[in-house]
Amino acid sequence: MLDLERHRELLRQCSIAAALETVGERWSFLILRGAFNGLHHFEEFQSTLGIARNILSNRLARLVESGILKRDPDPTDRRRVAYRLTEKGLDLLPVLLSLRQWGERWVAGTSSNPVLVDRATRRQIAPMAVRDADGRPLQRDELEWVDRSELKDKQA
Amino acid sequence: MLDLERHRELLRQCSIAAALETVGERWSFLILRGAFNGLHHFEEFQSTLGIARNILSNRLARLVESGILKRDPDPTDRRRVAYRLTEKGLDLLPVLLSLRQWGERWVAGTSSNPVLVDRATRRQIAPMAVRDADGRPLQRDELEWVDRSELKDKQA
DNA sequence: CCTGTTAGGTTGCAATATGAAACTAACTAG
DNA sequence: CTAGTTAGTTTCATATTGCAACCTAACAGG
Numbered sequence: 001m002l003d004l005e006r007h008r009e010l011l012r013q014c015s016i017a018a019a020l021e022t023v024g025e026r027w028s029f030l031i032l033r034g035a036f037n038g039l040h041h042f043e044e045f046q047s048t049l050g051i052a053r054n055i056l057s058n059r060l061a062r063l064v065e066s067g068i069l070k071r072d073p074d075p076t077d078r079r080r081v082a083y084r085l086t087e088k089g090l091d092l093l094p095v096l097l098s099l100r101q102w103g104e105r106w107v108a109g110t111s112s113n114p115v116l117v118d119r120a121t122r123r124q125i126a127p128m129a130v131r132d133a134d135g136r137p138l139q140r141d142e143l144e145w146v147d148r149s150e151l152k153d154k155q156a
Numbered sequence: 157m158l159d160l161e162r163h164r165e166l167l168r169q170c171s172i173a174a175a176l177e178t179v180g181e182r183w184s185f186l187i188l189r190g191a192f193n194g195l196h197h198f199e200e201f202q203s204t205l206g207i208a209r210n211i212l213s214n215r216l217a218r219l220v221e222s223g224i225l226k227r228d229p230d231p232t233d234r235r236r237v238a239y240r241l242t243e244k245g246l247d248l249l250p251v252l253l254s255l256r257q258w259g260e261r262w263v264a265g266t267s268s269n270p271v272l273v274d275r276a277t278r279r280q281i282a283p284m285a286v287r288d289a290d291g292r293p294l295q296r297d298e299l300e301w302v303d304r305s306e307l308k309d310k311q312a
Numbered sequence: 313c314c315t316g317t318t319a320g321g322t323t324g325c326a327a328t329a330t331g332a333a334a335c336t337a338a339c340t341a342g
Numbered sequence: 343c344t345a346g347t348t349a350g351t352t353t354c355a356t357a358t359t360g361c362a363a364c365c366t367a368a369c370a371g372g
Contacts, residue, residue, distance in 0.1 A: 015268045016189050016252065019259030024182035027330095033172050037301065042349050052331045057350055067262075079339045079348040088262045090296060094254040094284040096172065102251055103175030106223075106244045112171045114301040118288045124307060125294065126287045128250040132274045133282055135291050140246060143281070145193070145270040151280060183359095198320050208360045213321055235319045235368045 022066040023092065027051055027059050033096055035069065035089065037114070040082040068092070098128040178222040179248065183207055183215050188245065189252055191225065193270070196238040224248070254284040 023029060030049050039045050046056050060083055063069040068089035074080035097116065104111055116125050129137040179185060186205050195201050202212050216239055219225040224245035230236035241248075253272065260267055272281050285293040 014189065014256075015259030015264040015266075016256045017186060017259075018263035019255050020182045020185055022263060023255075024185060026176045026180035029176055029180060030173060033170065043347090046349095053333095053350070054352080055330065058329095077340070077348085079337095081349070091258055091262060093286060093296070095251065095258055097286060098250040098254045098284070099175050099179075100170075100172045102247055103171030103173075106247060107174040107178060108171040110171075111304065113304045115304050115307065116286070117300055117302050117307070118294060119298050119300040121288065122302070122307070123289045125299070126289055126291060128254070128284060128286075130249060130253060130272070130284075131282045131291070132277065133279045135282060135287070135293075137291075138274060138281065140249070142275050144273055144275040146273050146278070148267065148269045148271050151271065151273070151278070199318085202320095208362095209321070210323080210361095211359065214359095233319085233369070237320070 022062070022068065023095075027055055028063065029096070029099070031056070031059055031063065032068070032085075032089065032092060033100075035083065035085050036093065036096060040084065041080060042083075045083075063089070094128060097125075101127055178218070178224065179251075183211055184219060185252070185255070187212070187215055187219065188224070188241075188248060189256075191239065191241050191245065192249065192252060196240065197236060198239075201239075219245070250284060253281075257283055 023032065027049075030051070031045060034045050034048055039048060042056065042060070045051065045060070046053060049056070051059075060069065060071075064071050064083070066088075067086055069083045070086050072082040072084055074082060100112065117123060118125060130143065131137050132142075179188065183205075186207070187201060190201055190204055195204060198212065198216070201207065201216070202209060205212070207215075216225065216227075220227050220239070222244075223242055225239045226242050228238040228240055230238060256268065273279060274281065286299065287293050288298075
């Protein structure tokens, strides 16, 4: 009970911890990346990711339960199930892109494929960056952590 | 050998997978969040995060080996070690912020503390968003995945 | 100097998670 | 009907996590 209470306190204090409860491990991230890249069906995920079937089944179920993916049975073939990103799941795009760009720069050392472009201009999206309220990218020394009570103006 | 080869192929193909090799699990993320929030010492991480000492030791060592944290022994007290983010580690800020904002919106349902502000204006940073090359936020239906060879212009 | 405290670990072992491979149920196509 | 397909489920060996105790080196104070 004390553990549960501390757990809840942690969740209240930190949204990262809350987020990590649902997506905080490697296979979930990779499944999400697959979903963003157009994978839908169990076998697609399994063969593309090379993930054990029981782990895939477990993670898919968890992502569905968390509301990140939804399970769409195919009316024309009752065996087939499409797993699709929900609004909640789609909102993870900045996370995935940030992670990808970091990986490109610091781990893989190469750019990867496919790339995300602005449909209208066909130009690649900008690198994910911390920006001020007007959209100007901020350098790290321009940033500061403050207590929420010290905010200059209330922002939604 | 075949597994190793496939593993390498996956890393080459996807920078997210490469990134997840180093930060792809819950405790690493939470340690990084702690580091961004000013934690430095073993005991600080341990008591703040409530993480098992052996897991903390293992993760810290891994993050140091990956070049994300560096290990700074204190010259005035040789027992003490400060773990600090490297350039590589600091570059994970967009990942952590994206994740945090996602968690605030979809999991915790509340805003968390501390918050990141522009030092000059004291205004809160903008939500992480996917933006075009000029910095304009893009909606999801404005985005498209293309093969790198189809890029309209070469961008660094 | 000795004793107690501190800091950063390490160790042993139980519980839990992962992964390989086989199996199953339901469905579809010919 | 048979054979193949799809999405899982199960079994069991291996790996990882977590609890709690322990250890070592360094320090502080009397």
